[in-house]
Amino acid sequence: MVNVLVCSAGRRVKVVQYLRQNINKSGGKVITVDCNVNAPALYFGDEFDIIPQIDNEEYLASIIAVCKKYKIKGILSLIDPELEMLAKNKKIFDEIGVTLVLSPLDVIQYCYDKQETYNYLTTLGIPAIPTFSSLKTVTSLIERKELSFPLVVKPGKGSASIGINIVNNKIALKNAFSEGDDLIIQPFYKDLEFGIDVYVDLISGDLVDMFIKEKVKMRSGETDKAISVHNIEIETLVKKFISRTGFVGPIDIDCFKYKGNYYISEINPRFGGGYPHAQEMGCDFMDYINNNLIGKENKPYTNYRYEEDFVMMKYDDVFLYKK
Amino acid sequence: MVNVLVCSAGRRVKVVQYLRQNINKSGGKVITVDCNVNAPALYFGDEFDIIPQIDNEEYLASIIAVCKKYKIKGILSLIDPELEMLAKNKKIFDEIGVTLVLSPLDVIQYCYDKQETYNYLTTLGIPAIPTFSSLKTVTSLIERKELSFPLVVKPGKGSASIGINIVNNKIALKNAFSEGDDLIIQPFYKDLEFGIDVYVDLISGDLVDMFIKEKVKMRSGETDKAISVHNIEIETLVKKFISRTGFVGPIDIDCFKYKGNYYISEINPRFGGGYPHAQEMGCDFMDYINNNLIGKENKPYTNYRYEEDFVMMKYDDVFLYKK
Numbered sequence: 205m206v207n208v209l210v211c212s213a214g215r216r217v218k219v220v221q222y223l224r225q226n227i228n229k230s231g232g233k234v235i236t237v238d239c240n241v242n243a244p245a246l247y248f249g250d251e252f253d254i255i256p257q258i259d260n261e262e263y264l265a266s267i268i269a270v271c272k273k274y275k276i277k278g279i280l281s282l283i284d285p286e287l288e289m290l291a292k293n294k295k296i297f298d299e300i301g302v303t304l305v306l307s308p309l310d311v312i313q314y315c316y317d318k319q320e321t322y323n324y325l326t327t328l329g330i331p332a333i334p335t336f337s338s339l340k341t342v343t344s345l346i347e348r349k350e351l352s353f354p355l356v357v358k359p360g361k362g363s364a365s366i367g368i369n370i371v372n373n374k375i376a377l378k379n380a381f382s383e384g385d386d387l388i389i390q391p392f393y394k395d396l397e398f399g400i401d402v403y404v405d406l407i408s409g410d411l412v413d414m415f416i417k418e419k420v421k422m423r424s425g426e427t428d429k430a431i432s433v434h435n436i437e438i439e440t441l442v443k444k445f446i447s448r449t450g451f452v453g454p455i456d457i458d459c460f461k462y463k464g465n466y467y468i469s470e471i472n473p474r475f476g477g478g479y480p481h482a483q484e485m486g487c488d489f490m491d492y493i494n495n496n497l498i499g500k501e502n503k504p505y506t507n508y509r510y511e512e513d514f515v516m517m518k519y520d521d522v523f524l525y526k527k
Numbered sequence: 528m529v530n531v532l533v534c535s536a537g538r539r540v541k542v543v544q545y546l547r548q549n550i551n552k553s554g555g556k557v558i559t560v561d562c563n564v565n566a567p568a569l570y571f572g573d574e575f576d577i578i579p580q581i582d583n584e585e586y587l588a589s590i591i592a593v594c595k596k597y598k599i600k601g602i603l604s605l606i607d608p609e610l611e612m613l614a615k616n617k618k619i620f621d622e623i624g625v626t627l628v629l630s631p632l633d634v635i636q637y638c639y640d641k642q643e644t645y646n647y648l649t650t651l652g653i654p655a656i657p658t659f660s661s662l663k664t665v666t667s668l669i670e671r672k673e674l675s676f677p678l679v680v681k682p683g684k685g686s687a688s689i690g691i692n693i694v695n696n697k698i699a700l701k702n703a704f705s706e707g708d709d710l711i712i713q714p715f716y717k718d719l720e721f722g723i724d725v726y727v728d729l730i731s732g733d734l735v736d737m738f739i740k741e742k743v744k745m746r747s748g749e750t751d752k753a754i755s756v757h758n759i760e761i762e763t764l765v766k767k768f769i770s771r772t773g774f775v776g777p778i779d780i781d782c783f784k785y786k787g788n789y790y791i792s793e794i795n796p797r798f799g800g801g802y803p804h805a806q807e808m809g810c811d812f813m814d815y816i817n818n819n820l821i822g823k824e825n826k827p828y829t830n831y832r833y834e835e836d837f838v839m840m841k842y843d844d845v846f847l848y849k850k
Contacts, residue, residue, distance in 0.1 A: 217842040242743070242752050244840035420565070429565050431850065480845040513850040517567035519540040521844040522803040527754065527836040 205231040206277035206497045213238050213245035216282045218480040220248040226490035235274045244523045278303045278497040307451045307473040315471045318360050318388050328448045331467045336389045357381050360388040393462035400457040401482040403489045406496040410504040411446045415482035432514045481516035528554040529600035529820045536561050536568035539605045541803040543571040549813035558597045567846045594625050601626045601820040630774045630796040638794045641683050651771045654790045659712045680704050683711040716785035723780040724805040726812045729819040733827040734769045738805035755837045804839040
């Protein structure tokens, strides 16, 4: 029996629901916190608290107080800035017996900066989308015909599809890119796009499960529709990636197929927005979390645990509360 | 017992669910159609069919065939271009005994063009957001101090928040506005924003119900959070609007408060995206529709049928199907 805390629950109602279904079975509780009383997922846990924002100096003390109040055994977070904040303070949580269901700080830090992600993956021998921060480098690569238009100019940090510019010639590139604005340049390597939900055991560090989906329709950077697929190249790529890095817990990987090759484009060291697809098809990461929190290792990955060709569609549901 | 057809069901799962709950009670069925097999709401009716797109020449014949196949009594549509298409062919539907749960063509046509909406409302003596299609007119109004910055430049047609430019001076205005692009200019009349779900009886033409919500947070033009309110000025404005126009069935009205006054900014002659708020709080438009389709008039509006201060939040749910 464990109690689990979900931080920055936000709009991630499904994740809270799935976790609660699992944790409640053995008598545990899911506690949700958020700084915003209008976060719908708050209201889907067993209990909730409103806490200060991450940048508030009271934030950490509040989380610790919540952990003590509800005898929390494990913490999950659903937004990026908080992952780093929690990982930085791992020692404090260790001392009060709270497990962070989260990768260590050193690998988390590679995830938020696309240039860093590329450099890191390349060093490890993992194919990644070529990423450049210098216009001069890009221009000379174009001249040497080692890079060609269209190119993508986008913020080096940040998620979703905000601020993405696709450029088709040198003038457009020069207009879109300005040094110092923390922009990066990438080739347009996207024939197909995939998302992979991965769980790595917190105790053994072994890969436990993966769920591969092809993303079909995007709406403001979020996947609207996706299809479950089996894909040996992606499976091999993910296995290699996990064996060479220290990521643990739930991870969401974005991957592009381009001219027959696969490239990792993004790593989110947390549950991705498309995770419900995996869960609905039987990849129960919540059970892996529960096992790990009661000190039990999960069986290492052997094969796909889901069927191909299932389409997931998102739609709006609503929740009401009295002010 | 009536069977109802929902056209262009799209992502509007809640509307289909609410309608089905009501229609099934008396033994009727809800049939959904869409041109896209990936439209999640398709799968929440009793039966569904895939039909051609609205601009396909087979479209109308398909709808009629679906009506005959399922002995349809009433048709609802959830997207704008289709409303006009259906209303234009009212006679054909009349002949086969199918009621369009929809306003007549002459009033629908005022809704999609913001300049037309403004002209129409002004003629009727209903306060609307001043709307201009000529830069010259706007410039001279600014010079005469009858209009002031900030101004909003946006497409005269279309919905959501796509292509909206807020300008603060003449140069920015001139850059944002180009004649012939079907843009309009409006003052920035938005201290508060409200959405009103209205039902007007299909038989008597009388106002039956209204639900007023203040919109709190917008995300790509859609309301994420809203609070139910009672507001006598808006109530009076809506009563006046309905009594002076020929709208019937479900209508969604957008309204801005600015310096203490209320202005209608948009009329959607269909269920609005925020309708679930009204339904969840007891304003059961599905029951009004069912009554009308069995030939029964609904009682005219007397007072609010909902409580104030209830917050509605949207969140993503998911649905799976095998390809």
